[in-house]
Amino acid sequence: MPRKTESTTAPGPLKAIAPPSRVLTVLFSNVEPVIVTGAVAWVVSIAPARQAALGFLLMGLAAALNVAVNLWLAPQFLLCTLPLALLAMGSGLLMPIVTILVLDTAPERRGTASSLQGCIGSIFNGLVAGVLSPAVMHLRLGLALASALLWALGAMAWRLAQHHSLKS
Secondary structure, eight states: OOOOOOOOSOOGGGTTTOOGGGHHHHHHHHHHHHHHHHHHHHHSOOOHHHHHHHHHHHHHHHHHHHHHHHHHSOOOHHHHHHHHHHHHHHHHHHHHHHHHHHHHHSGGGHHHHHHHHHHHHHHHHHHIIIIIHHHHTTSHHHHHHHHHHHHHHHHHHHHHHHHHHHHO
């Protein structure tokens, strides 16, 4: 009776997307945009509102591209990692603005505000990784739609916070 050999490819939907030889490429497609946006922010002075809008625009473009790719095209490595790079660039533009705003809510307690921001972010990441992702991970389109939904919720929360701060 012939021996069964173990497969070295990823199970499920990841099999066609990320072969093990491309792990470094995925890593750099997510890290490099953050470095680029940090360098741009250091050299070019952009108004915080414009920087936040650009960050949300890039993340929205990434969400739309991710849904479109997963809805109409066969999985290809470049097409599946390009939205991740756009998402990382948008996040890299947005996170410094959010951090400063959180720290400015209690200037005399910046350490506490920073810790609270980190704690809330960790809790939210845990919920997404432990609850939402397992519920939608069986389909690439499900992951793309969940990502788009989270972007839309974040954009609405940002608009609501901006509207509330303008009233005060």
